[in-house]
Amino acid sequence: MSSSQRSESSHAFFKRYISSKNSLMDFIIRFNKALRHQRHNELVADHVDMNERPKLQSKWPMESQMVTVYTKKKWLEFQEEMSQSHGYYVQTESVGNEFGIYKVMNFQASSSSKPRVLTHVIQGDDILCSCMKFQFEGIPCRHMLAFFRINQVFHLPDKYILKRWTQAAKIVEFFPTDEQNVVEAPERCLMSRHLRLSYKASALVDIASLTVEGTNFLNAQFDYIGNKMKDLNMTTTVSGRSQCRRATDRAIDIVDPQKIRTKGCGKRLKSSKEKATTQGRKCRGCRRRGVQHDKRNCPNLQDGYVFITNVLTTGFDKGYYFIKLNMCDGTQ
Structure with missing residues (x-):
């Protein structure tokens, strides 16, 4: 029942911002908006717990005890049970x-x-x-x-x-730093230090953002701490930089690579059909290329000449020759 109630409460919260008809981009925008509203309401509740004190209805010491322990919302429930x-x-x-x-x-x-x-x-x-x-x-x-x-x-x-x-519910340290494991697992120690500092900084931001004076004070302190950290990092990295410079001086000079011909540059390869098109049209009758006719309307074939491919007589020069034949029936 408890787990079902938690899921139903979260569903009811997100249904105020998200519906099944939203696209993926609308879902992301509305989901981030819901989280911003939830965090804003949490900061407002923290401000109320820190600066407002509810009225007591009796002089019972338990009531005076719990008014400083519970949050205001939970205190009102406890006060109702007490009355x-x-x-x-x-x-x-x-x-x-x-x-x-x-x-x-x-x-x-x-x-x-x-x-x-x-x-x-x-x-x-x-x-x-x-x-x-x-x-x-x-x-x-x-x-x-x-x-x-x-x-x-x-x-x-x-x-x-x-x-x-309770009001101190968020005051907790998640990963305590163990300096003995620095050599064995330096990444774990670095993560632990980072999480601890991030949590403390987040807690300070939550407290300072409740008032304008606190925001201005923490902003000035951040600038002061930032300058101090820059000076500290510069002094600790001087030896490392000098070693890097000496290693750079001993390194081999790297020159630019030679210019090479990349794949695909130069003249474009042409297909046989494209080459035939560029060389001109060839007539199957007279075997000449670059003419404006074909075998059907070749003038040499229309005049009765026959194309001779091989000439074996030594008296002829190399080239194309046509002969005109006379048939016995009178046709040429």
């Missing part, structure tokens, strides 16, 4: 060496209403209520608070204070 706890009384059912059973009932409850059952584990000093509000929402229920008030428990035990509802 409702005054309308309940506790009745002892059985007390043994290990467990104590109690019934918590409302003064104005009807006969049909069922009382809540509290189980007190004496060995671990744990309180379990049948309403299961603490297991579900993470804050003590009105029945547990009524039991604490009757037994004169003035301060809420730490086991019933969940850190995720």
